[in-house]
Amino acid sequence: MLRTILNIQYSQLISLPRRASSPKEQRGFSSKSFPTPPSIAVLEGPADWAEARKWASQFKAESIPKTLVELTFSRSSGPGGQNVNKVNTKATARCSADAYWIPLWARSVLTKSPQYVSSTKSLLITSTVYRSQSQNIDDCLSKLHALVLSAASSSIKNETPEETKKRVEGHQKAQKERNRKVKAQRSAVKQYRSGQAKGGWD
Numbered sequence: 775m776l777r778t779i780l781n782i783q784y785s786q787l788i789s790l791p792r793r794a795s796s797p798k799e800q801r802g803f804s805s806k807s808f809p810t811p812p813s814i815a816v817l818e819g820p821a822d823w824a825e826a827r828k829w830a831s832q833f834k835a836e837s838i839p840k841t842l843v844e845l846t847f848s849r850s851s852g853p854g855g856q857n858v859n860k861v862n863t864k865a866t867a868r869c870s871a872d873a874y875w876i877p878l879w880a881r882s883v884l885t886k887s888p889q890y891v892s893s894t895k896s897l898l899i900t901s902t903v904y905r906s907q908s909q910n911i912d913d914c915l916s917k918l919h920a921l922v923l924s925a926a927s928s929s930i931k932n933e934t935p936e937e938t939k940k941r942v943e944g945h946q947k948a949q950k951e952r953n954r955k956v957k958a959q960r961s962a963v964k965q966y967r968s969g970q971a972k973g974g975w976d
Contacts, residue, residue, distance in 0.1 A: 808842075809833050811877035817929045826930045829877065834923060838915045842875060843867040845911060850902045865910035867899045867918055880926035889921060897921065 809832035812825045847862035869876075871884050872895065884890055889897050899921070901913035 808836060808839065808875060810875060811926070813878065815878045817879050817931075823931050826877070826879070826926070830923065830927055830930060833919075833926075838919050840911065840915065842873065843869045843915070843918065845914075847907060861907070863905060863907045863910060864900065864902045865907060865914050866901075867911070867914035868894075868896050869918070870896050876922055877926045879929050880922060883925040883928055884921070887921060887925070 809829055811829045811833075812822075814822050814825065817823055817826055844867070846866045846868075848864045848866070849862055850864045868891075871881055871890060876884070884897065885892070887897075889899055891898050897918065899914045899917045901910040901917065903913050904910050
């Protein structure tokens with residue numbers, strides 16, 4: 775009897791939603807490792823696209839930390855074995871569509887996705903793929919990551935051949951300038967040493 779009561783209390787406890795981090799806590803995390811998008815509402819030209827591409831490249835290499843979403847758990851329905859039906863393996867991740875780490879220019883696209891909940895202005899992702907709660911959490915975060923990246927990338931235009939040419943020319947020009955300075959420095963050192971050799975010892 776006591777074991778049954780304890781099991782019920784434990785089940786109720788783990789089914790409670792985990793609190794999402796406050797914006798202050800989230801910003802503290804992001805300042806260290808998680809990429810924050812540039813504050814651009816609409817991508818309107820090469821400069822905006824370049825900034826957006828840079829953010830997308832950084833974001834693609836990172837995983838969304840659990841602290842940035844609200845996680846809840848419940849029992850998976852349907853077949854799947856004893857573990858699935860008795861343990862809270864189904865994972866649900868929710869986050870505000872206005873979260874600081876979601877690009878401004880991507881939000882209009884996200885509001886049209888099936889994962890957008892208009893009543894709460896949030897994104898809702900669920901997973902029952904795995905029999906493990908932790909794996910379903912990772913699956914939710916992976917789906918959310920792909921959703922945000924896809925929405926953000928849809929407005930980013932690739933470099934035109936002319937932009938690529940200018941960027942390469944800029945790199946080449948900078949390299950030539952560095953080479954020129956190194957050569958001038960070496961020449962000055964050689965002249966100094968030559969003068970010392972001709973002058974002899976004082």
